Amino acid sequence: MPRLEFKDLRVTYATQGEDGPRTLTAVDGVNLVVEPGSTLGLAGESGCGKSTLAMSVLRLLPANAKVEGSILLGGENVPDLSWGRLRTVRWTEASIVFQGAMHSLNPVRKVREQIAEALRIHAKALPYKDDAARDTRVAELLELVDLSPAKGASYPHELSGGQKQRVMIAMALACDPELIIADEPTTALDVIVQAQVLNVLTALVASRGLSLIMISHDLSVLAATCERIVVMQQGKIVEDGPSADVMRTPQHPHTRALAAAFPLIGDPASRLRLPGYTAPDAPGANPLEKSGTFTAPDPADVVLEARDLSVTFAGRGGDVKAVDSVNLTCGRGEIVALVGQSGSGKTTLARTMLALQRPTSGEVLFEGKALSHNRKALKDYRRSVQFVLQDPSAALNPKHSVYEAVAEGPRLHKLPGNEREIVTAALRKAELNPPERFLAAIPQELSGGQRQRVVIAGALALDPEFLVADEPVASLDASVRAEILALLLRLRCELGLGALVITHDLGLAWNIADRVVVMFEGRIVEEGRVEDVLLNPQHEYTRKLLSVVPTNNVVEDDASVAIGAGA
């Protein structure tokens, strides 16, 4: 008997549209079987219905959801279960590791109590009736996820993101369920912590014979953990097969798009090359395309420079050096990737370079001149160096139309010329064609990728010399990620616009950057040409970063090109 089986499952949401009630189909006729002890990866972009599918297993969907078809959990049909039976089944037979550990824990209770909560609720069925037995069990669970039992006395805010996520896994394991559903367990975590969490999950599955359903938009994460991958698009399953096959020979175009979005570091086919755009100086690019106005960036022609820059924040228990004596140069028309894990000070460095943050010591130089902090000089500087933010949904005023958002810069600087022409030209440069279609739209009417293009258009409207982009694709879907990166690469090649791109994603650096700068605890530990740093890392930290990048096992055998994947 399969552990879990979906039979022709359809989930629809009744929503309120502009013109009366509408229904929205989230899951559309899914048939899926999960055998005991197997691991299944569920991939797809946001809105493809993968979380709805997962939540339907424990009947955790909101009240406006309508479920048709059957969900057989260990032979019982979940939609038909009585309330009492459902409560018993929840957590003892199947449990969920929720998305976003940051927000899924109660901030005012110790994690020990939160893990014990499930034990207390299911005390009748399980041998954890008294506090002592529960305490031993909680300690045992914490050890399972590689946390010392003493950590149980901490409150969520005292733990790091990875530790919180491991607490969530311990909670899911509490009642010894047969099936664990992990909903984007590593999405908010940086690569190093992601590797830790994935290791814990894989080890548990192997040692206890659990069934695991893991949801992610990142195919390489799934390939590292699961035997089988199922790809969903618009509520339907479009591809289903063993991980290796799906990664090596994707059949469906959507799978190919998802797989292509995360490049293999070291693979020349993705160097300065993205689906949809290839830089003229990419390895093996058609020499005929090399004609035109493109000239390779000259690192000696420095546009933006940080000289011995330090930023210190006053924190509890002493000052925190977010940026520590950093020297950084960015050449004209050059894309520099600044990589590091969260908390390494890269965003603070970017904000300081943009003069949004005052340095404690050291200086920022633009075209050889030190930046002064008087109003006039700052305004001129901001016309030349523009900012692209991480989350495009938050970076646009929800009340302003695209036109107003893009025209904001030109209006502030009172640029000469026809405002409408400036705006449409900027939109065209950001590949929003035809611009007229977008002028009157407000951000909520646009997709995530279009919003990020509007932010970029807003920056381009000022005709800047240089861009600073803070995690420009971190909050975007895989296929959109490739499009936005292609845009940045095209701007570099066709307009000679350089950029400092901050990221924790080494694949991004491989895709578009000329040089890469590795930052660790506020200091720059390694920098150089992308090929040199990523293929032949010198510093221990760079090696560690590279070792935890989940790679497709496709090219892994071809060790001459690829970096050995340690994860």
Added chain:
Amino acid sequence: MSTSVRTTPDQPPTLSPSTGPGRGQRSVAAARRIQRAREVWAEFAANRAGLIGLVLLGVVILLAFLAPVLAPEETLNVTRITSSQNEPPTWANPLGTDPAGRSILAMLVWGARISLLVGFAATAVSMLIGTVVGMAAGHFTGVTQGVLMRVIDFFLVVPSLVLAIVLSSVIGPGVATIVIAIGITSWAGTARLVRSQTLSVESRAYIERSWALGASDAHIIGKHVLPAVMPLVLANTTLTVGSAIIAESTLSFLGMGDPGQISWGSMLKAALDTGAATGGYWWFVLTPGIAIVLVVLCFTLVGRAFESVINPTLRGR
């Protein structure tokens, strides 16, 4: 899993290139504004209590406007009155007469003018000060913020009635005095509210983007913060009008008003002074009191309904 309604990206109308710079956008923006106003109205109308309040308020305001027609001024002229003093309600005088023989109904209608006028004017003063100071206290940091916050705190803790009495005794009694006294003493709460909204708006990423584009303080406040705090201020306004009307009654009752003008507060004062309250002439005491309660209730209902429109989380509570 988000279940919120994502509006379908309807095709924005294609604009002909012949329209001048910005003109096409402006008409589109205007259309959107009208559309938004319709939505707000539909949501407001769905709240029955708010709708009843709004209708009643409309009636009261209409009556106040029509006062000279409904009850010509000479009916209140003590030298021309035919009715006797302290007459209980009759068909000729539906709400009875006051100790001078004037029709209480006529006085009530005239009093509505002053009460509403003071209510609106004082609220306008209070909202203006509150919004400006609140936005400044939220936007600026350091010394400016510190000083502004201490000023707000001062006005929050100062006993407003005492301050109003002192002010009116300095400026001299009159309608303007009452307006200023109420306005100056009641803005601090609004300022706190506006400040917290300003802080939350300014933490959004689009403010950071605006700074990076080279924005000035005035641009940030005018283009981003003010439009975001405005709905909150408007909802708060309707709630404040109610309390301003009560404050007006209190101050008039205490004799700070213009003795030549009838307001609901001064009617209550007259009732007390002439012994109507103790003499059993209930119609002179109750009617202005009930009028105050009714109008304030209407403003509260409208304000609450409006609040639930701009803050959907309050709906159904």
